[in-house]
Amino acid sequence: MTASSLPDLPCHLNGEFGTLATAKVSVMDRGFIFGDGVYEVVPVYAGRPFRFEEHMARLDRSCAEMRMANPKDRAGWRQLVAQLAEAYAQYAGKALEDTSQMVYLQLTRGVAMRDHAMPPGIEPTVFAFVNRLYIYPAEERAQGVACVTADDFRWKKAHIKSTSLAGAVLARQLSADEGANETIMFRDGFLSEGSSSNVWVVKDGVVLGPPRDNLVLQGIRYGVLEELCRLAGVPFELRRVSRDEVLAADEVLLSSATKEVIACTRLDGRPVGNGRPGPIYEQLFNGYQQAKRISP
Numbered sequence: 001m002t003a004s005s006l007p008d009l010p011c012h013l014n015g016e017f018g019t020l021a022t023a024k025v026s027v028m029d030r031g032f033i034f035g036d037g038v039y040e041v042v043p044v045y046a047g048r049p050f051r052f053e054e055h056m057a058r059l060d061r062s063c064a065e066m067r068m069a070n071p072k073d074r075a076g077w078r079q080l081v082a083q084l085a086e087a088y089a090q091y092a093g094k095a096l097e098d099t100s101q102m103v104y105l106q107l108t109r110g111v112a113m114r115d116h117a118m119p120p121g122i123e124p125t126v127f128a129f130v131n132r133l134y135i136y137p138a139e140e141r142a143q144g145v146a147c148v149t150a151d152d153f154r155w156k157k158a159h160i161k162s163t164s165l166a167g168a169v170l171a172r173q174l175s176a177d178e179g180a181n182e183t184i185m186f187r188d189g190f191l192s193e194g195s196s197s198n199v200w201v202v203k204d205g206v207v208l209g210p211p212r213d214n215l216v217l218q219g220i221r222y223g224v225l226e227e228l229c230r231l232a233g234v235p236f237e238l239r240r241v242s243r244d245e246v247l248a249a250d251e252v253l254l255s256s257a258t259k260e261v262i263a264c265t266r267l268d269g270r271p272v273g274n275g276r277p278g279p280i281y282e283q284l285f286n287g288y289q290q291a292k293r294i295s296p
């Protein structure tokens with residue numbers, strides 16, 4: 001695929017609106033050269049960004065870790081998301097209320113001659129685009145998805161939502177090669193996360209997930225699932241989860257901005273629990289749909 005054959009989806013680059021097919025960045029952009037940038041993926045339902053403040057707080061944390069200044073305040077990002085959401089509705093020929101979208105926001109350190117050290121005084125590159133948010137059809141959800149396991153060979157700053165994603169790309173391809181949906185990774189025998197999602201284990205009615213530390217990206221759905229569990233009276237515990245516990249789980253769930261919450265029903269070709277999405281999944285999925293409708 002060449003740039004000109006990309007879809008005409010709306011995008012924004014350094015203050016200008018355009019389309020994916022026409023927007024251009026410098027070959028010396030540090031995002032291109034080093035993956036020296038950070039990003040967010042914000043789901044937008046019927047024009048309302050979901051958990052926007054949480055996404056912005058994480059963007060600020062990523063910027064701080066990367067020693068980058070965030071060039072926009074919350075209102076600036078909110079306006080950009082609203083403009084892209086509106087542009088997508090027009091692109092799709094739909095009313096904004098009838099769309100589900102994902103807005104991708106990216107900041108790179110900017111353009112400079114190649115040098116690993118951070119060049120002082122350069123302007124960050126701000127890029128954003130919008131696309132439809134894939135909503136899993138009911139039949140697909142009822143099946144759940146297949147995953148494979150792999151060693152977590154990524155770096156030890158997985159808590160930064162960095163555009164340096166070579167490790168995630170290599171990890172994801174392991175499942176793609178098997179026709180599976182996600183790669184679930186383990187570091188030193190303990191669950192970390194998926195290549196682009198968080199992973200949850202249900203055992204005896206308790207939802208377990210890895211601690212909020214540097215080995216996982218703290219997905220915005222960490223907070224959402226914790227809240228949904230509290231509302232549903234389901235115990236929710238963050239602690240190290242061993243590989244054996246994952247393999248013996250009653251249910252395994254994935255969460256992300258784009259997957260929402262989905263059941264993993266086959267792991268390395270074997271059924272998880274009884275091989276069907278379980279009752280905790282159903283509860284959390286329904287809670288998530290309700291949260292989308294009522295709480296921005």
Ligand code: PDD
Pocket residue numbers: 041168193194195196197198216217218219220221222255256257258
């Ligand atoms: N990925 N862990 C990793 C490594 C991720 O890349 C993601 C999200 C998550 C889930 O985070 P959240 O709930 O905030 O979406 C966990 C996004 C969707 C992506 O890269 O496309």
